[in-house]
Amino acid sequence: MTLMDIGMIRGLGTVVVMVAFVGLALWVFNPRRKQDFDEATQLPFADDPEATRHVEQAQAKASGSKQQ
Numbered sequence: 001m002t003l004m005d006i007g008m009i010r011g012l013g014t015v016v017v018m019v020a021f022v023g024l025a026l027w028v029f030n031p032r033r034k035q036d037f038d039e040a041t042q043l044p045f046a047d048d049p050e051a052t053r054h055v056e057q058a059q060a061k062a063s064g065s066k067q068q
Contacts, residue, residue, distance in 0.1 A: 027033070038059075045051040 042052065042055065045055055
C-alpha cells in the first residue's frame with residue numbers, strides 16, 4: 001500500500017471541490033456584492049436607452065413595494 005492510493009486522491013479532490021464550492025457560494029451571496037451584480041444585470045441593455053429606462057423603472061417600483 002502506498003502513501004497516497006487512489007482513494008486518498010479522490011477524497012482530497014472531493015474536499016478541494018467542496019471548499020471551492022462553499023467559497024464561491026459565499027462570494028456570490030455576499031450582500032456587499034449586490035451593487036456589482038445589479039450593475040452587471042444591466043449590461044445587456046447598455047446599448048438600448050429605452051430598455052434601460054424601462055428596467056430602472058421596474059426596479060424602482062419593486063424596491064418601493066419592498067419598503068412598504
